Amino acid sequence: MSPQAWTMAKQRAEELRQLLERHRGDRQLIILQDFPDPDALSSAWTYKLIAQQFDIHSDIVYAGTLSHQENIALVKLAGLPAQRWAVQSVKDRGLSAYQGCVFVDNQGTTTQLLHLVQQARLPIVAVIDHHTSQGSLQAEFVDLRPQTRATATIFTQYLQAGLLKFDSSNSEHVKCATALMHGLRSDTNRLMQAQEEDFIAAGYLSRFYDAQLLNSVLQASRSKRVMDVIERSLRNRVVRNSFSIAGVGYLRYDDRDAIPQAADFLVTEENVHTAVVYGIVHDEDEDLEVVIGSLRTSKITLDPDEFIKEALGQDTDGRFFGGGRSMAGGFEIPIGFLSGFNESSDYTRLKWEVFDAQIKQKLLRLVNPEDGVIGNI
Numbered sequence: 001m002s003p004q005a006w007t008m009a010k011q012r013a014e015e016l017r018q019l020l021e022r023h024r025g026d027r028q029l030i031i032l033q034d035f036p037d038p039d040a041l042s043s044a045w046t047y048k049l050i051a052q053q054f055d056i057h058s059d060i061v062y063a064g065t066l067s068h069q070e071n072i073a074l075v076k077l078a079g080l081p082a083q084r085w086a087v088q089s090v091k092d093r094g095l096s097a098y099q100g101c102v103f104v105d106n107q108g109t110t111t112q113l114l115h116l117v118q119q120a121r122l123p124i125v126a127v128i129d130h131h132t133s134q135g136s137l138q139a140e141f142v143d144l145r146p147q148t149r150a151t152a153t154i155f156t157q158y159l160q161a162g163l164l165k166f167d168s169s170n171s172e173h174v175k176c177a178t179a180l181m182h183g184l185r186s187d188t189n190r191l192m193q194a195q196e197e198d199f200i201a202a203g204y205l206s207r208f209y210d211a212q213l214l215n216s217v218l219q220a221s222r223s224k225r226v227m228d229v230i231e232r233s234l235r236n237r238v239v240r241n242s243f244s245i246a247g248v249g250y251l252r253y254d255d256r257d258a259i260p261q262a263a264d265f266l267v268t269e270e271n272v273h274t275a276v277v278y279g280i281v282h283d284e285d286e287d288l289e290v291v292i293g294s295l296r297t298s299k300i301t302l303d304p305d306e307f308i309k310e311a312l313g314q315d316t317d318g319r320f321f322g323g324g325r326s327m328a329g330g331f332e333i334p335i336g337f338l339s340g341f342n343e344s345s346d347y348t349r350l351k352w353e354v355f356d357a358q359i360k361q362k363l364l365r366l367v368n369p370e371d372g373v374i375g376n377i
């Protein structure tokens with residue numbers, strides 16, 4: 001890391017320290033994306049531990065579900081204090097117990113809770129993230145580093161700058177360091193896409209983390225339903241110009257994370273540099289359906305954020321359907337009027353075929369402009 005970069009990192013840490021000092025004694029919400037990943041979970045936990053030193057009590061919440069087996073294992077094995085807050089329950093209980101909220105590893109665009117926070121006029125105290133700027137969110141403290149591979153790296157730098165002194169005899173610190181190591185590894189494709197600052201962060205965490213605990217988290221096995229989605233993605237994939245594109249049909253809400261896992265798998269095929277997997281996710285609680293997609297790439301020059309925005313365009317309100325970070329991206333397309341269960345299996349099949357054809361067409365138009373018509377798929 002260059003001396004300038006380190007000076008900058010220390011400066012951000014100092015600003016965060018001043019912010020926490022100003023909010024001493026507050027109660028805060030740490031808001032994660034609806035489907036938090038290890039990077040988000042570990043970073044949120046670190047924020048919570050740092051903030052505790054300023055007598056700030058915070059709750060880590062997400063509105064969706066923990067669906068990746070590694071996330072479930074992380075939360076269970078490390079005792080990570082994250083809670084699922086369904087949107088309806090927040091509406092019922094209100095947010096009056098809190099003086100502020102913090103967005104970690106997201107900028108409000110991937111959580112249903114943003115809307116509620118805005119309605120309740122809960123001040124947004126901080127946004128700390130490494131995704132490309134999503135524009136709109138105003139906060140007292142903003143630390144956005146799109147060049148950084150993982151939010152866990154940003155938080156490790158806060159630790160290194162002295163915001164919290166980890167102690168290897170403190171089991172909570174050891175578990176949090178392990179979680180950060182997991183977050184950092186998973187957002188850098190097991191360090192293969194890590195940059196110098198991520199290695200430096202990992203080096204620092206190596207003094208505290210529990211290798212055995214990390215190993216148990218990584219050993220978590222895939223459910224049969226995830227395996228089935230991966231199988232469908234293999235069967236349905238279309239490979240064009242080194243892009244592998246697969247629609248996997250309908251999925252249960254709790255299995256949503258099978259989509260990025262299938263994309264992770266498809267991108268390992270020879271002569272494939274980018275995989276896009278998508279499916280219709282059905283949320284039985286809310287009787288909602290949404291197309292969820294995931295992109296993985298090993299091509300350095302491909303910007304997932306740009307690719308998704310250009311391929312899928314914007315909705316009628318001018319919002320993009322998704323975006324990304326380095327080497328990965330995701331999108332969500334509401335099904336709107338066509339949403340919901342229908343007893344006719346023909347109807348259900350037809351609905352899938354329409355979405356499948358439309359998404360494939362949009363992606364292929366970008367992948368291979370001469371070949372981007374449905375008839376050629």
Ligand SMILES: [Mn+2]
Nearest residue numbers: 039105151187
């Ligand atoms: Mn991340």
